[in-house]
Amino acid sequence: MIAQPKASHFVNGDWMEDTDGAVIEVIYPATGAVIATLHEATPAVIDAALAGAKAAQGAWAAKKPVERGRILRRAADLIRERGDALARLETLDTGKPLQETLVADWPSGADALEYFGGLAPTVTGETIPLGGDFAYTLREALGVCVGIGAWNYPSQIACWKSAPALAMGNAMVFKPSEVTPLGALELAAIFIEAGLPAGLFNVVQGRGAVGASLVTDARVDKVSLTGSVPTGRKVYAAAAEGIRNVTMELGGKSPLIIFNDADLDSAVGAAMMANFYSAGQVCSNGTRVFVQKGIKAAFLAQLKLRAEKIVLGDPMDMATQMGPLVSAVQVDKVMSYVNGAVTQGAQLVTGGGRDGMFVQPTVFSDVTDDMVLACEEVFGPVMAVLDFVDEDEVVTRANDTDFGLAAGVFTADLARAHRVIGALQAGTCWINTYNLTPVEMPFGGSKLSGVGRENGKAALEYYSQIKSVYVGMGPVDAPY
Numbered sequence: 001m002i003a004q005p006k007a008s009h010f011v012n013g014d015w016m017e018d019t020d021g022a023v024i025e026v027i028y029p030a031t032g033a034v035i036a037t038l039h040e041a042t043p044a045v046i047d048a049a050l051a052g053a054k055a056a057q058g059a060w061a062a063k064k065p066v067e068r069g070r071i072l073r074r075a076a077d078l079i080r081e082r083g084d085a086l087a088r089l090e091t092l093d094t095g096k097p098l099q100e101t102l103v104a105d106w107p108s109g110a111d112a113l114e115y116f117g118g119l120a121p122t123v124t125g126e127t128i129p130l131g132g133d134f135a136y137t138l139r140e141a142l143g144v145c146v147g148i149g150a151w152n153y154p155s156q157i158a159c160w161k162s163a164p165a166l167a168m169g170n171a172m173v174f175k176p177s178e179v180t181p182l183g184a185l186e187l188a189a190i191f192i193e194a195g196l197p198a199g200l201f202n203v204v205q206g207r208g209a210v211g212a213s214l215v216t217d218a219r220v221d222k223v224s225l226t227g228s229v230p231t232g233r234k235v236y237a238a239a240a241e242g243i244r245n246v247t248m249e250l251g252g253k254s255p256l257i258i259f260n261d262a263d264l265d266s267a268v269g270a271a272m273m274a275n276f277y278s279a280g281q282v283c284s285n286g287t288r289v290f291v292q293k294g295i296k297a298a299f300l301a302q303l304k305l306r307a308e309k310i311v312l313g314d315p316m317d318m319a320t321q322m323g324p325l326v327s328a329v330q331v332d333k334v335m336s337y338v339n340g341a342v343t344q345g346a347q348l349v350t351g352g353g354r355d356g357m358f359v360q361p362t363v364f365s366d367v368t369d370d371m372v373l374a375c376e377e378v379f380g381p382v383m384a385v386l387d388f389v390d391e392d393e394v395v396t397r398a399n400d401t402d403f404g405l406a407a408g409v410f411t412a413d414l415a416r417a418h419r420v421i422g423a424l425q426a427g428t429c430w431i432n433t434y435n436l437t438p439v440e441m442p443f444g445g446s447k448l449s450g451v452g453r454e455n456g457k458a459a460l461e462y463y464s465q466i467k468s469v470y471v472g473m474g475p476v477d478a479p480y
């Protein structure tokens with residue numbers, strides 16, 4: 001299978017190649033086949049992308065918001081029309097099953113373009129009466145934004161970042177993860193087809209160093225990163241040099257708390273969705289599943305039965321429910337956590353094995369707070385089940401982490417659900433469900449999990465700035 005794009009980069013409205021850049025081989029994780037060969041962006045490519053973005057941004061910001069919105073909505077329509085082909089490309093890029101990529105990845109990206117396209121013309125400032133004089137505010141674009149993506153939801157991330165950025169009149173230079181570089185290029189071509197002027201959405205390929213050189217360029221006004229906490233620290237610090245705005249969507253170790261009175265079928269289903277979807281490679285996953293002692297046995301029994309029925313296999317087969325992990329590096333990392341959990345005394349309920357690039361859906365019970373499995377982000381299909389006795393105890397333990405991305409609660413007692421959510425330190429929470437991230441709802445983390453929000457009306461604030469204008473209505477009263 002070959003998925004070779006026309007060129008490595010998309011700059012200033014067109015494909016661009018510079019074979020001087022280091023080679024990036026794109027591998028289909030299910031077979032190990034090289035499906036495309038790209039080149040990292042050279043300084044010349046990076047410069048062209050930033051120059052193009054800078055040149056195009058002003059005229060774009062000056063357009064009527066309704067015109068900007070119309071182009072974004074047209075891009076959403078094109079994505080939906082090509083849903084099948086785009087999902088196949090996403091599957092080749094990531095190894096995720098077609099069953100998922102058809103409904104989750106690009107469709108969620110199209111939702112973002114439609115939503116922010118519709119929202120663009122609704123953004124207004126305020127008028128502030130000052131007794132004769134008055135002030136008003138304008139919400140203006142920031143300028144050139146850099147987007148840097150992780151490999152787990154490459155096309156969705158490109159859309160989630162570009163949609164609010166473009167809606168507010170910014171330009172973007174986007175660098176996908178070098179592990180999954182293909183989807184963003186398609187998005188760039190779709191934008192041009194939808195009528196986006198050249199230069200407003202550029203894609204440059206490369207490893208961390210390319211991202212780093214984008215972040216420190218004087219032409220850049222904002223950086224939005226989806227990635228790990230260590231990378232977030234570096235990118236945030238580099239952006240701070242130029243006092244640039246940032247959005248940081250980083251990792252998590254999120255608690256999913258299941259009380260005795262929870263609906264068992266739903267709680268088990270949600271715990272599985274919170275750990276096995278995308279083979280567990282989801283930042284907001286509920287990877288610490290706290291189960292109250294009264295339902296522990298029933299929960300684990302049903303979980304084991306259902307987990308063992310998950311169908312692993314060819315991601316292009318619609319019957320396949322779980323594909324390979326994204327890369328051999330990731331498989332090794334996940335297996336080291338599995339082996340470490342066994343060594344530390346966690347009980348293996350099911351799974352624990354690998355077959356090439358595939359890792360079995362794995363459940364550990366009797367995990368304790370101090371085990372590595374309960375502290376570090378695994379990013380694979382590995383669920384840690386911890387026991388708890390009462391509400392105060394579980395809230396304290398759930399919060400005892402430096403991360404704060406997400407949290408979930410399952411209980412039939414709604415007062416308790418709201419009380420517990422109120423006490424949990426996390427940016428994105430769910431009651432009696434898990435991991436649903438509709439574009440209408442702000443998404444992001446607290447503590448080390450991030451700064452800023454994607455999605456929802458809130459995202460517009462992170463891609464714009466307020467200009468305040470004081471209007472003097474009478475003579476100036478000067479003491480000189």
Ligand code: NDP
Binds near residue numbers: 151175212405449
């Ligand atoms: P990384 O942090 O390794 O990389 C993220 C991106 O940053 C990649 O494009 C990477 O390039 C780039 N990068 C690396 N170093 C630098 C640097 N110094 N300056 C600028 N850019 C740099 O994350 P992964 O790709 O491994 O993705 C997994 C992580 O992402 C997990 O920790 C997960 O929790 C997090 N994540 C968070 C989400 C959220 O919304 N909160 C959503 C999805 C994932 P390259 O890969 O080419 O080296």
